[in-house]
Amino acid sequence: xxxxxxxxxxxxxxxxxxxxxxxxxxxxxxxxxxHPLMRPDRDPLLLTxxxxxxxxxxxxxxxxxxxxxxxxxx
Amino acid sequence: xxxxxxxxxxAAALLTTAQxxxxxxKAGSPMPELQSLLPDAKLPVTAGKVVLIDFWAxxxxxxxxxxxxxxxxxxxxxxxxxxxxxxxxxxxxxxxRSFASKQRVGFALAxxxxxxxxxxxxxxxxxxxxxxxxxGRIRHVHKGFKTGTTEAEYTREIETxxxx
Numbered sequence: 264x265x266x267x268x269x270x271x272x273x274x275x276x277x278x279x280x281x282x283x284x285x286x287x288x289x290x291x292x293x294x295x296x297x298h299p300l301m302r303p304d305r306d307p308l309l310l311t312x313x314x315x316x317x318x319x320x321x322x323x324x325x326x327x328x329x330x331x332x333x334x335x336x337x
Numbered sequence: 338x339x340x341x342x343x344x345x346x347x348a349a350a351l352l353t354t355a356q357x358x359x360x361x362x363k364a365g366s367p368m369p370e371l372q373s374l375l376p377d378a379k380l381p382v383t384a385g386k387v388v389l390i391d392f393w394a395x396x397x398x399x400x401x402x403x404x405x406x407x408x409x410x411x412x413x414x415x416x417x418x419x420x421x422x423x424x425x426x427x428x429x430x431x432x433x434r435s436f437a438s439k440q441r442v443g444f445a446l447a448x449x450x451x452x453x454x455x456x457x458x459x460x461x462x463x464x465x466x467x468x469x470x471x472x473g474r475i476r477h478v479h480k481g482f483k484t485g486t487t488e489a490e491y492t493r494e495i496e497t498x499x500x501x
Contacts, residue, residue, distance in 0.1 A: 290463045291426045291455045297396040 361459040364478055368469045371422065374454035378447035386420045387498045388469040389491070392449075392460050394426050395436035400464040403482040404440050410491055411444045417499050418471070422447060426455045426463075466491075470498050 288296070295301070304310050318326035360369060368388065371380055391407060393400035404423075411421050421444035427433040433448045440446070449455050458467070461480050468477040468491070477494050479487055 289456075290460060290465075291392065291394065291452060292428075293463070294394060294396045294428055294432075 360457050362467070362475055364475055366475050368467070368473050368475055369454075369457055371454065374457055375424070375447050375449060377450070379445075380422060380447060381420050381445050383420050383422075383469075384473075385471050386418050387414075387471055387495060389419065389421045389466055389495070390458075390469065391421065391423045391464055391466040392426055392455055392458065393423055393464045395432045396427070397463040399482040401436075402484055403464055403487070404442060406482070406484070406488040406491070407444065408442045409488070410495065411442065413492075414495050414499065415443070419495055419499065421445070424449050424454055426452055428452070468494055468498065470501060 299305060314327060321327070360366075362369060368383075368390070371383070371390070372378075389407070389410070391403070393403070395401075407421055407423065410419065415421075423442070423444060423446045425433040425437060425446060426449045427436070430448060430450060437446050437448075458465070464482055466479045467475050468479070470476045476498060477490075479490065481487075
């Protein structure tokens with residue numbers, strides 16, 4: 264039982280320390296994220312088409328214009 | 338009791354491992370030894386000088402904006418004992434070289450190719466600069482660069498440190 268507890272504790276601690284390294288991108292590691300290709304508005308035509316598709320698909324919920332739909336929740 | 342002790346030792350070891358590599362120096366800390374962190378760089382002599390260590394990257398717009406200000410500080414204070422070291426942290430050496438070649442600056446630039454130095458300093462944002470006094474102690478940490486404001490702060494702090 265104690266060995267199992269020991270294993271559980273060490274595994275939890277190891278995973279916690281791993282997550283710090285794997286998930287967080289440091290400020291100096293953001294070169295790829297800062298690349299112009301990562302900008303969502305880099306191509307005005309593509310942006311317009313995407314917005315149009317979104318508006319059409321989500322029209323019953325107000326598209327991109329209003330928050331919420333007809334349920335009166337918002 | 339022995340088991341509890343074992344848990345504590347293992348937990349301490351794991352937490353130490355998680356923190357390894359980042360000294361995260363703050364105002365009041367001694368300046369880390371730059372040459373050991375940048376073994377391939379040709380760095381100026383910093384002993385007994387006021388040192389401004391600036392971490393920058395070619396993809397960082399505020400870093401780009403800070404270069405003219407750093408050059409003005411270099412021109413104004415280098416003769417009185419200020420040494421500026423600009424450390425580029427680009428992962429791609431070509432990006433570093435391309436950016437550095439376009440900057441007409443008189444102070445030293447170095448490439449932190451393996452991001453070893455920047456990982457050691459662990460700056461909270463880009464750019465971040467560390468102002469070090471003549472005794473080798475970090476006195477001020479500047480997070481980011483705001484045109485006008487940051488340069489005025491640098492000037493005031495450098496003048497104080499040079500007078501010490």
